[in-house]
């Protein structure tokens with residue numbers, strides 16, 4: 001076989017579309033499959049259904065080379081290749097902490113009922129440990145005559161905003177396999193990536209599944225740890241920013257993912273730690289990862305804390321207070337609002353009677369779909385006009401770079417709460433603002449500050 005190969009990628013969401021395009025970029029011929037005909041039509045005509053830096057150029061280029069095609073017809077796709085990647089979502093199941101495996105099972109069943117030769121199904125979705133083994137049995141039970149289908153697991157660690165880089169130059173590859181044959185196939189697929197020196201860990205199926213879940217649990221724990229310390233700092237007057245800086249310089253700790261603030265959100269970390277705890281409970285080892293519930297709670301408490309600080313700033317009552325909510329996305333350079341701390345805080349403020357105006361450079365449309373009743377502004381200028389409190393919720397460069405003197409002319413009262421600790425406190429204070437960062441006990445003001453603009 002060797003390079004290049006024919007591959008299919010089932011599920012064209014964030015992970016699948018990125019994987020399909022990047023595999024074509026590596027030289028393979030790729031067919032991307034999705035049950036949603038609109039998504040297929042969009043990708044065919046070169047439209048990405050989400051925002052991801054750099055990916056559009058690759059899609060255009062791959063469509064032009066003809067190395068990538070998209071279809072809703074799984075039968076054709078099953079016939080096209082011997083290696084099939086499954087990249088469908090595993091959302092949190094309604095009303096529980098468990099992962100919903102419905103899409104994974106449907107994708108695997110659809111492949112297994114159509115494949116008529118020796119083939120490899122490679123799962124990339126984040127799943128509870130034990131799923132791959134169960135899927136392998138499920139496939140064996142429904143294989144057609146002449147088919148010989150193996151299941152392997154190759155977890156994906158990509159971050160939104162860095163999806164292309166993380167796929168083409170990953171920190172490591174993990175191949176969970178049952179046989180040398182499956183391993184050889186994966187080595188052939190990732191040949192150029194491995195050739196660039198990427199370390200590879202070859203393991204059994206369960207280990208490969210668990211690596212992904214454990215990695216996300218560790219990252220979530222690191223963020224919640226520093227946010228727990230931030231709570232203590234707020235109670236004592238210590239500065240969690242300086243503290244995190246000092247901690248992070250110990251190479252055993254490291255400074256990344258140690259940024260205190262509003263906490264984590266997005267389509268992965270929150271649901272993955274819940275599903276991990278849930279799976280461990282099923283396995284009878286719930287005690288081992290019970291701390292993950294605590295990490296989840298610490299994370300949620302940051303959102304409440306943000307609301308508390310804004311309320312304090314507003315004199316104890318949010319009713320009628322105009323709040324400029326800067327950001328809705330769960331992180332900058334993303335239009336994703338799934339479990340976004342920013343959007344949640346905006347909603348909570350609004351529930352308490354604040355007149356919230358939300359502005360986000362990219363996520364407004366998705367935010368509007370999630371909470372249509374919130375008030376959305378079309379620009380930073382519009383969001384801050386007449387505001388009593390400015391709340392920085394997502395650290396978009398546009399907000400970080402904004403000129404506090406210019407903003408000051410726009411607002412009714414110069415009060416800013418920095419939920420991500422990214423604003424230049426000194427510049428704000430010098431421009432007459434009362435500045436408060438999450439994780440600090442006291443707000444900063446210029447002692448000789450000009451009197452705040454009176455309320456009208």
Ligand code: UDX
Nearest residue numbers: 157158159160223257258259263264265266268330331
């Ligand atoms: C994450 C993992 O990083 C990735 O490896 C995995 O495959 C999917 O989940 P992603 O959801 O794209 O990726 O977001 P990430 O950049 O990791 O940020 C997650 C959240 O943590 C964001 O809400 C971010 O604001 C927050 N965060 C991150 C902090 O609050 N502090 C930090 O120090 C780092």
